[in-house]
Amino acid sequence: MTSEERKRTKAVKKIGIAVRKAVDKGVGQKVVEDTVRQAIAKATEKVAAKKEAVKKTPAKEPPAKKAVAKKAPAKKVAAKPI
Numbered sequence: 877m878t879s880e881e882r883k884r885t886k887a888v889k890k891i892g893i894a895v896r897k898a899v900d901k902g903v904g905q906k907v908v909e910d911t912v913r914q915a916i917a918k919a920t921e922k923v924a925a926k927k928e929a930v931k932k933t934p935a936k937e938p939p940a941k942k943a944v945a946k947k948a949p950a951k952k953v954a955a956k957p958i
Contacts, residue, residue: 887919891912891915895908895912898911
C-alpha cells in the first residue's frame with residue numbers, strides 16, 4: 877500500500893466518523909451530504925493547485941564549479957656537471 881492510498885483511506889475514515897457524529901447529533905442527511913460534497917470539491921481543487929505549482933517550478937540547475945587556479949608544473953632543471 878502506497879502512502880497515497882494510506883492517506884486516502886485515512887481521509888475516508890475521518891469523513892465516516894464525522895458523518896456518524898453529525899447524524900447522532902440530529903443533523904439532517906441532506907446537510908451532511910452537501911457538506912461532504914463541498915469538502916471533497918475543496919480538496920480536489922487544492923490537489924490540482926499543488927500539482928500545477930509543482931509543474932511550474934523549474935528544475936534546479938547544478939551549482940557551477942568554482943574556478944580553481946591550477947599550479948603550473950614545475951620545470952625540471954638538468955643538473956650540469958661541474
